Amino acid sequence: MSLDERTVQDTAAMLGRIRDEVAKVMVGQGTLVDRLLLALVADGHVLIEGIPGLAKTTAVKALAGAVETTFSRIQFTPDLLPADLTGTEVYRPQTGAFTVKKGPLFANLVLADEVNRAPAKVQSALLEAMQERQVTLGDTTHVLPQPFLVLATQNPIEQEGTYPLPEAQVDRFMLKLTVDYPDKASEKEIMRRMSGRETPRVHAVVHPRDIMAAREVADAVHLDTRLEDYIVDLVFATRKPEAYGLAKLAKFIAFGASPRASIALAKAARVHALMQGRTYATPHDVKTIALDVLRHRVLPTYEAEAQELTGERIVRDVLASVDVP
Numbered sequence: 001m002s003l004d005e006r007t008v009q010d011t012a013a014m015l016g017r018i019r020d021e022v023a024k025v026m027v028g029q030g031t032l033v034d035r036l037l038l039a040l041v042a043d044g045h046v047l048i049e050g051i052p053g054l055a056k057t058t059a060v061k062a063l064a065g066a067v068e069t070t071f072s073r074i075q076f077t078p079d080l081l082p083a084d085l086t087g088t089e090v091y092r093p094q095t096g097a098f099t100v101k102k103g104p105l106f107a108n109l110v111l112a113d114e115v116n117r118a119p120a121k122v123q124s125a126l127l128e129a130m131q132e133r134q135v136t137l138g139d140t141t142h143v144l145p146q147p148f149l150v151l152a153t154q155n156p157i158e159q160e161g162t163y164p165l166p167e168a169q170v171d172r173f174m175l176k177l178t179v180d181y182p183d184k185a186s187e188k189e190i191m192r193r194m195s196g197r198e199t200p201r202v203h204a205v206v207h208p209r210d211i212m213a214a215r216e217v218a219d220a221v222h223l224d225t226r227l228e229d230y231i232v233d234l235v236f237a238t239r240k241p242e243a244y245g246l247a248k249l250a251k252f253i254a255f256g257a258s259p260r261a262s263i264a265l266a267k268a269a270r271v272h273a274l275m276q277g278r279t280y281a282t283p284h285d286v287k288t289i290a291l292d293v294l295r296h297r298v299l300p301t302y303e304a305e306a307q308e309l310t311g312e313r314i315v316r317d318v319l320a321s322v323d324v325p
Helices: 005-022 030-042 056-066 126-132 184-194 208-219 225-239 247-252 259-275 283-294 302-306 311-321
Strands: 045-049 071-075 087-092 097-102 109-113 134-137 140-143 149-154 173-178 253-255
Touching (some): 005 056, 005 259, 030 045, 030 173, 030 208, 045 056, 056 149, 097 140, 126 134, 126 149, 208 259, 225 259, 225 311, 247 302, 259 283
Parallel strands (some): 045 173, 109 149
C-alpha cells in the first residue's frame, strides 16, 4: 500500500490511545508498554524477564484490556501437561464421536505466566502455536485467531524451581524485555494508585481490526537499502565479530543471532518508526530496538559466563562498534 503522512499520524494516534489507557495502571514502565505495543503491531511474541512483583503480568493484562480481544492466562507449573495448553479431543458416548475441547492457546493474547516453571516438553508445546499460528489436535489442524500473540513472563533462571527455556523456543520470541525496579517517585505513585480499595480499570479503546490495519501500515514504512545493510551487519557481527573489528569477542560467542533476528529487527524498526509518526525508518529506530531483539539470540561461551559476560553485554559492544549509515 502507498503510505501518506495522514495515515501514519492516525495510526500513531490510535496506538497512543492504547498507551494512555495502559498507563492508568502502569507507572514508570513506559518502555515496557511501548515494546509490548510494538510487538503487537509487528506480530511478534515477547519474553519478559524480571523478579516477581514488578508488574510484568499487570502490563500484559492491561494491554489485553485496552484492545477488544480475547485473552487467556496460563499459569505454568511443574505438573502442567501439553494438553492443558492446546486442548484435547473428548469422546461423546451419546453420539459416538469425538469433539474438540480447545485449550487456552485459542485466544488473541495469551499470557504464559512464569513460563520457565514448567518442564521442557510443556514449553515445547508452544512452538507450533508460536511459529505456525496453528494447533494440531488429533488429525486436525486448527488455525489460531488473529491477531495472535504470546506474551511470556519468566523469573531469572538462577531462582529455585525454574527450568531454562530451550534455545529453539527462545529464538521464536521477537523481543526479550528485562524489567527492573521502579525509581522512588514511580514507586510512590504506584503505592498511591494501588493501595486503595478501588484500583484503576482499563477499558477497551480499539478493536482487533485496528491492529490488523496498523500492521498493513507498518509493512509500508520505508526501509532504505543502506538501513537493510546495517541490520544485516549487526546480525553478522554476532556471528563473525572479527570481520567487524571485534576479534576480542570471538571466543566469547558460542552462537550468533539467527536469520530470524534480521527479520525481527527489520519489522521492529518499521513499527518503531510508525509509533513515532514517520513514514520511514532511521538508524535510530534500529539501534533503539536492537538490544531487545538480539540479547536472547546471542549465546555466550562457558568462558564468557565465567567472566560474567552476558549476551546483552556482547550485543552492546556490537552496537557500539558497527558503523552506522
